[in-house]
Amino acid sequence: MKQYDAVAALHQCVSQLEAELNQLQQQLQSLRLLTGRVFSLPPVIKGKEHDEIANIEVTQHLGSAALALGLEHYCRLFMQHQSEQLSTKAAVRLPGALCFQADDAQSALLHQQVGRINSLKQRLEQIITVESGVESEERFEFVHTHLRGLITLNAYRAITLLDAPDTVRFGWANKHIIKNLSRQQVLEKLERSLKAGRAVAPWTREQWAEKVLEEIEAIHSLPADARLKIKRPVKVQPIARTWNVHQQKQTQLACPSPLLVLCADKNQVPTLGELLNYDAEQVKHRYKPQAEKLFAIIPRLHLYSDRLV
Template identity: 35%
Template sequence: MFTLAARLRHTFSELDAAMTALAGIIHEAAPGTPLTACCFPLPNVATGQEHEPVTRIPVARLDGGAAVAASLDGYRQWYIRPECSAKASFRLPGYLLLPAAARPLLQPQVEQINRLKQQFRAQVQEAEGRDKKFALVHDTLPGLITLQVYRQLVLLPRAASRLGFTWANKQIIQKVDKDRLVQQLTESRLSPPPLTDAQTWLQCVDREIYDVKRLPPGVELRLRRPVKTHPMVNVRWCEEIKPRQQQVKAHLPLLLCQDKPPALTPLGDYPPAKSRKRREASIKDEPLIPRLHIYPYRP
């Protein structure tokens, strides 16, 4: 019977081979004709800078063969890079345009790659506890960044008339059930984080439970967590379907199979010169539990 590490190594080897096959399909998709491609390289984040506030992100641009090469390399950017933070994941917004006739070959290959990525993730999750997961991955495949392996490749399901690249700088806001939160806090009382004194942790969690229970009946709870600035792409479909437009994460270059290139709104530097004014957030109180980003909310 194979060990978990051996199975993980085997899945990773299959994934690597599948990526090589994908590169072959892309290179052979239009013999003698340069592929239409565009990508927007982003600056590296140096070690120790990953938690600094993002005030500016300069964006470069590659087209044609250079974009194809960068995209294929980006799809396999799975390891820590020298002097780059392992906590700031690699991103390469962009797209590769293949002829519509390439879809019968491309689609099953992308599906196989994404299945292997899911299988790899499931095998990592078999290890119990965060420390064992970390040891499994980094003893088996030193320097691997799991998030970058997990990321699915995106092959658009239909022809797009426009790709509009942009920056997302939002917050996640979710309703939180008080009773469920108290239960979660209670379960965490005897599980202090690493390097945290057990008694100090117990006092901290008990205080949080008390703060939740003493809230007036009319006060609800919300999770309000900032999301790191990241690139997105607004895809407008050629077909008149609803919704006509869909927003997709632009972590890696999109794959398109269509004969007519889409109109393109390129990714500009962050922050944009003109930004849309957002509605002022209705959650204005101080956080009730800062470490969990839990806020009181009065409907």
């Protein structure tokens, strides 16, 4: 897809997504709220996106206050909906759960609505990350040139809709994104970056090209059987754990937005737990396996190898 077509598709997709989210908001407002509990987290200030997180103070909201915050959160796609001091590079998280009474017809309608919304979110990510043809380090500028203030992480993240689990507990998770790559995949990525001919601050175009050439040489210098992997840390994030008595099954879910829970009546309302403040010094690992020894090859890409250059 040509970039011009990608920009048109981008605008159309976001417009459709906003319309569907507004309709979802209206549908939820027409239902009876059985219970609601959400937890607001401190905002991420511009320039502080990569700071180490040691503590997170949580503020709990219940009932109608939780509903109002939740509905606002689902529709929060743009920076214009918040202070200009806040980062557009960090998603706004509002973990928790909103439980509504819904009959079979209302439930079916909501499942369809949320399905359409999540499909549009996937479509938006596909346009930005694939069809635009823009390299990852240039996507922020591309998105904000054409959709100023779009918070892409908020726009990408799916809404989770559940049918009356028995309990919903909340907690925190630390993890890494790990992806194995072939030598050819890494070289192709670096070659594309080189051919783009752009500068990346604080380097000039020439300095950046020289840096990328050094990275290409580093990959060529690795032994032929060296394994390569991306190991990118993801900052601590809120999670939910649901329990279904009949299935005797626990499910762990990322919880950047309130879970939508549908119940036939008040007798199906799940027990909602609390989200406690995060304190890195108090984190206890039940089991922490010995990590494989890896060597940093290209730090900016979080690229590691089991062999040294």
